[in-house]
Amino acid sequence: MSAVTLVSAAVLLRAGDGPALPGAFDEFLLARRPAGKVYAGWWEFPGGKVEPGETFHDALVRELREELGIAITQATPWLTREFVYPHATVRIRFFRVTAWDGDIHPHEHDAIAWLRADRAPSVEPILPANGPILKGLALPTACALTNAEENGVDAELARLAAALENGLRFVQVRDRTLPLPMREDFARAAVALARRHGALVVVNDDAELARRIGADGLHLPARTLMRSDARPDFAWVGASCHDAEELSRAAQLELDYALLGPVRPTPTHPQSAGLGWPAFAQLVERSPLPVFALGGMRPETMGEAWAHGAHGIALMRGWG
Template structure:
């Protein structure tokens, strides 16, 4: 049996999101959740969301966009629950707990998945992650120029940086990472290190503040559970099996590639947008489109269910710099 639930993320003018507390006499009693509920038979998702938000909060929904859809299979009841979460982008009225439920407005970065039903974990991550993820190009010699260009990229609003420098030794990487880490902190950007799993597990870079890990698909396949160390764990995926494994080890997000032909992996067979959206639909974690994409693909990627786009070339230099270089 399939049960479809819709929920809405309502945001106030300072970016806080509204969460509500479940009653004492229902499953996941006392947990916090995003307001919403089960769809009635034959009901369209947005109509169901509008009905639930009126019943629960007394507001009138006027516009919403998909954020993420996640699912859970219960082998005992043989029931699959689909939870489709929308960002509410416009509504009338003032939210109230019409059913007596407590309400709270929270900074998304402070949401604690332990206080929510387990299915909300990727939903919370989707709210905490930005929609652009920069992967740095291989640093070539002039480190100062590399760091200057990174700062320009951060100034365009990049909030998630993957430091990828395959040609550097661990020692050289650590030196560069030290500088990059300081700069990312200055711009409130999250930083993940793309290094072999063994170096990350050895704690080689532990002294460098506030970084997460990014693992290749090969390294992901070595994991049987989420490593305890990184606060943020990103993984590269190319297939449905990779995505399943990423969700099993509770990675925070995946980069799914290549969506389109890309210069960095000329021999790889592109997925195309159709297959990309099919894979994202059952991924159960936020997914970025990677491979031959740039800012101009962001809206399309999100329409395909993605969190956003990840890119080297497409985000390292903005369009005006490309034109200046070409001129």
């Protein structure tokens, strides 16, 4: 088996006129490989090989200086994906880069393009290893878990409506202990509210309900994840995970995201001290999936979550 080539890649992000939630960025940058290089004319995220003695972050800083003429001032780890090309096997560590000094100019590519994360890319072809990243970029960074069981249906719908007005774009309908007719009515109302704002809705552990109400996807509890042998047939599928084995299973099934936690103590798990950020970061370091930090999260912890490799945060009580 050939050696794995380590690569560091940058997902440069900038905000437009989108939602004002922390971590909400509307546009990302792709660059086109020039003539004379392997895959000339293909679009990619800027970056390059990790040289001996470099960390992934070191390589990122050097490559963006050489390729785009900028000095990174803020970059956080995101995903790690392996891909087998005909000429090499590469392990790519993707970073989200949100601040830099200098103006971007393509020194080693022949073109650059800023693209909208919520739209199909307007350039092609895109390098195969970079393609799966685009769906992750379309995934909002704050996920709200409903809690109508505790708050009551009417109060929870009012809370959801207000949060959607304030920029929330990803909702997981939980509330598994509600009587089924009540849960279905609540879920239908949640989907209707979300549609007004272009928000995603996934239903927890009930594929038939998700289909009946026209939800965007399905969320699997860990126990369902571990006994699943195929990805459910939905546009968006995620899972709750608590350890490396469950994260690995989510990746094997090629799910779109995972929730990992609890990171901190929560009212629902007061006996658990939580994973803590160092353990969370270690678990997600090699994950090919966007991973949300769950447990004790609030909107103001978004930056801390990003710094430890999370895609974003999932909240039950802190989102409204």
